Amino acid sequence: xxxxxxxxxxLSVPEGAIASLNCTYxxxxxxxxxxxxxxxxxxxxxxxxxxxxxxxxxxxxxxxLNKASQYVSLLIRDSQPSDSATYxxxxxxxxxxxxxxxxxxxxxxxxxx
Amino acid sequence: xxxxxxxxxxxxxxxxxDVALRCDPISGxxxxxxxxxxxxxxxxxxxxxxxxxxLDKSGLPSDRFFAExxxxxxxxxxxxxxQQEDSAVYLCASSLTVGQGTEKLFFGSGTQLSVL
Numbered sequence: 548x549x550x551x552x553x554x555x556x557x558l559s560v561p562e563g564a565i566a567s568l569n570c571t572y573x574x575x576x577x578x579x580x581x582x583x584x585x586x587x588x589x590x591x592x593x594x595x596x597x598x599x600x601x602x603x604x605x606x607x608x609x610x611x612l613n614k615a616s617q618y619v620s621l622l623i624r625d626s627q628p629s630d631s632a633t634y635x636x637x638x639x640x641x642x643x644x645x646x647x648x649x650x651x652x653x654x655x656x657x658x659x660x
Numbered sequence: 661x662x663x664x665x666x667x668x669x670x671x672x673x674x675x676x677x678d679v680a681l682r683c684d685p686i687s688g689x690x691x692x693x694x695x696x697x698x699x700x701x702x703x704x705x706x707x708x709x710x711x712x713x714x715l716d717k718s719g720l721p722s723d724r725f726f727a728e729x730x731x732x733x734x735x736x737x738x739x740x741x742x743q744q745e746d747s748a749v750y751l752c753a754s755s756l757t758v759g760q761g762t763e764k765l766f767f768g769s770g771t772q773l774s775v776l
Contacts, residue, residue: 551702590751590767591703635702645691645710646755646763650702 550574551638551651559657566623568654570636573617579639580612581648582621586632591650595621626658662686664768666752672774673742681737681771683752692735693765694727695751703751709735721746742775749773 553570560566568582579598583591597603597610597619609622619638623630636651665684673679685692690711695703696719706725708716711732720727724743729735739746749770755763 590769591765592767593764596764643716645708645715646765647705647708647716648693648765649705650695652700652702 549651550640550649551636553634553636553651553654555652555654557655557657559659560626562626562628562658562660564626564658566626566630566656566658568621568623568634568636568656570619570621570651571617572619572636572638574638574640574642575614575617576641577614577617577638578641579646580610580619581637581639582608582610582619583635583637583650584632585635585653591635623656626656628658628660631656631658664752664754664766666750666768666771668771669769670772670774672776674776675743676741678738678740679742679773681739681750681773683735683737683768685733685735685752685754686756686766687733689754689756689766691755691757691763692729693753693755694735694737695753696721697749697751697770699748706737706750739773742773744775747773747775 582595585591595610597612603610607624611620633653635653692709694706697703705719709729724740726738751770752768753765
């Protein structure tokens with residue numbers, strides 16, 4: 548079992564719709580959770596981080612964390628064509644003294660104008 | 661510099677050649693990571709440096725892979741006797757502190773390695 552798993556995608560949504568991206572992780576002791584966005588041919592960039600159960604909102608983005616279910620999600624409201632990218636879920640298991648971040652395989656999102 | 665700098669941006673190697681990939685992290689960043697990203701996959705952890713100390717090399721695929729950061733700033737990832745399966749984008753990332761659990765990783769643009 549992979550440490551971090553995501554919907555395989557690709558996911559296509561019409562412009563203005565809500566895009567929902569899901570992630571599960573295997574290590575119950577994981578402490579920190581991140582969503583990175585990666586445009587084709589570019590490097591990943593952090594868009595959201597979440598550390599406690601519940602929702603965290605930042606503009607059009609909402610991250611949701613449920614540690615009991617070992618589940619993290621990212622909602623993108625009012626999706627725009629510029630949101631088309633691969634979204635990487637990442638987890639810091641907290642097992643090491645440093646911030647070892649493990650990435651999922653990514654979900655490709657296409658927002659159709 | 662303003663960001664993480666990697667060079668070369670592209671590298672083509674013949675099978676069996678040795679390659680060296682360079683990473684210049686953000687000045688003052690203590691932590692430095694190397695990741696390998698195959699096409700259509702997420703980044704896979706290779707190794708971690710805290711200043712000049714290589715604290716974790718558990719992700720290095722084989723003993724053909726070697727990384728160093730001798731003065732705690734610039735890092736080099738060396739791959740000996742390259743194989744076709746080494747073809748991937750090699751990403752370097754740095755972060756300011758250690759063990760906070762909340763640190764943001766700053767990624768370089770990566771080196772795309774193609775082994776023919």
